[in-house]
C-alpha cells in the first residue's frame with residue numbers, strides 16, 4: 712500500500728509516492744511537532760504546521776505554513792469483527808507481532824492464520840518491515856476507528872405523549888418542535904443529533920466520524 716504525498720509550502724507544491732510505513736512515521740512526527748492532524752472518511756490525512764522562520768531582511772521573521780496531504784491508493788473498506796480484533800491484538804502487542812514463514816502473524820500467544828494475515832497485508836491494514844515485525848498502518852488505525860464509529864441516520868415523525876408533550880419516536884427525547892426529524896446516530900452511543908433536514912443530519916454524522924478518525928491519529 713502506498714500514499715500520494717502532496718507537500719505545499721510557500722506556494723509551491725511537490726508530489727511523491729511514499730510507503731505506508733513512511734506515512735505513519737510522518738503522522739508520528741507531526742504529533743511530536745504539535746502540528747495539526749486531520750483525517751477524512753475517504754482515508755486522506757492532512758498535516759498542517761505553521762512556524763516562524765527568518766525573513767530575508769535581517770532581524771525579521773515571518774510565518775510559513777506547510778501542508779502535507781496523504782492520500783491512500785486503496786480506498787478504505789469496513790473491517791469484520793475478527794479483523795478488528797486481530798488489529799487490536801497487533802496494536803496491544805506493541806512491536807511483538809511477527810510475520811512467520813508460513814504467512815501467519817504471531818502476536819504473543821495468539822496467531823492470525825495465513826489467509827487472514829494475507830488479507831490484512833493486501834488491504835494495507837498492517838505492514839511487515841525487513842525484520843518481519845508487523846505493525847498496524849495508518850489505514851489500519853483509521854479502519855479501527857471507523858469500526859468503533861459506524862454512523863447512520865434515521866428519519867421519524869414525532870409522537871404525542873399522554874400529557875400532550877411530544878417525544879422523539881426512537882430516542883424518547885422531549886421535542887421542542889413537532890414534525891419530521893432526522894437523527895444521526897453512532898454505534899459508540901455518543902452521537903444523537905436531531906435535525907429537521909437529512910443533509911444536516913448526514914453532516915453531523917460525518918463531523919462526528921471524522922472527529923473520531925482524527926482523534927485516533929492524534930493518540931497514535
Ligand SMILES: [Zn+2]
Pocket residue numbers: 859860861897898899900901902919923
Ligand atoms: Zn461514535
